[in-house]
């Protein structure tokens with residue numbers, strides 16, 4: 001028995017889909033980056049119920065083109081310079097397609113030996129590319145949020161002799177996690193989900209370059225111990241989300257060694273830059289982590305989703321998560337080379353994400369991956385220099401990689417008005433549709449953020465972004481509405 005679909009019709013649809021995808025990628029740069037839609041636009045065009053009668057593959061693809069494509073934000077657009085890009089490269093897209101064809105569930109070695117072993121090898125290739133020691137073993141999760149959650153769960157269980165698996169957290173001392181005030185919100189979420197409670201998350205103060213202050217970290221660790229609380233983990237960031245600042249990981253690692261506290265390194269975005277040996281000084285100390293997260297879906301040409309968690313001791317993840325019911329027992333359980341990836345985390349079923357990562361590393365080659373990142377770093381650093389040199393703008397933070405946080409200056413105006421000015425400039429640039437930039441807040445001040453890490457971006461787009469920022473700032477400075485007194489009141 002097969003499915004009701006005619007194999008020839010399916011083949012034709014696959015060919016058509018191939019053309020749709022290839023055409024899309026060839027022309028994506030001609031569209032506005034952001035769709036011209038209002039909330040509810042697509043919802044109002046979609047029927048309330050699924051169809052009773054079967055529809056053709058062509059009808060599906062037609063509606064994909066008619067309804068869906070005009071309503072997406074184009075992450076593969078060369079002008080996508082917002083957030084951290086997610087890069088769907090050609091080999092990565094091929095890998096996704098072929099993995100969908102297999103539709104395997106790699107929960108156990110037994111349920112897909114090749115998916116399991118390819119994941120182990122692909123993560124090991126990545127580890128070597130990044131210059132990490134062979135003490136680390138990697139596996140693939142959907143996102144950094146999940147990778148970090150798993151690492152902190154292992155840290156929690158490792159830190160105490162208590163049988164948290166059976167007893168839960170009640171009764172013992174409070175377990176405390178440390179990160180900086182710039183750390184990604186996924187740490188907060190992990191602390192919530194692990195039942196530690198946000199009161200047990202210390203946001204350590206950063207210095208004027210947004211790096212965690214080790215002296216404040218030490219003080220917090222000391223305070224907590226004195227009060228009978230138990231420090232379990234420090235999260236250090238290499239490339240924070242707002243400014244891409246780099247915590248002093250080596251100094252933090254010294255403290256973690258001394259205090260016997262787990263060190264988790266969040267390098268979700270910047271980690272990919274470790275493929276370039278000349279950038280490795282920015283990573284000094286990360287190799288001393290107990291766990292490290294790097295998202296190939298952010299800066300290594302791999303489509304959403306693909307986050308690699310490296311740990312020194314996968315048995316600690318197993319201790320936290322392994323649970324094998326009888327119906328999942330397999331006859332290879334005694335084999336030393338066998339790994340069941342379900343043991344390393346919360347999820348049982350898992351997609352075959354390693355295929356696209358393997359394709360990406362092979363199709364680019366290490367040299368291609370390095371070249372791609374070097375170009376981004378060159379353009380980003382050049383933009384930072386231009387901003388710094390311009391009298392009407394300032395760099396709102398150092399730009400160690402290729403993300404530039406900048407602000408238009410209104411020296412004679414109060415800060416709130418300068419913030420509003422920058423917000424309007426950003427909106428005006430984004431409305432033009434050639435580039436999409438995002439913003440952040442630094443020390444309560446509004447900041448425009450340009451992130452150069454998109455596979456399809458060329459240098460001229462970065463130049464265009466800078467040109468349009470200057471043009472829109474100039475336009476607004478002379479705008480009569482903007483200059484009317486009591487504006488906005």
Ligand SMILES: *Cc1c(COP(=O)(O)O)cnc(C)c1O
Pocket residue numbers: 084142143144145146184186237239240241266267268269295307
């Ligand atoms: C993007 C990012 C995350 C979260 O990534 P997801 O994969 O979307 O969960 C965590 N940490 C840092 C530093 C990030 O840049």
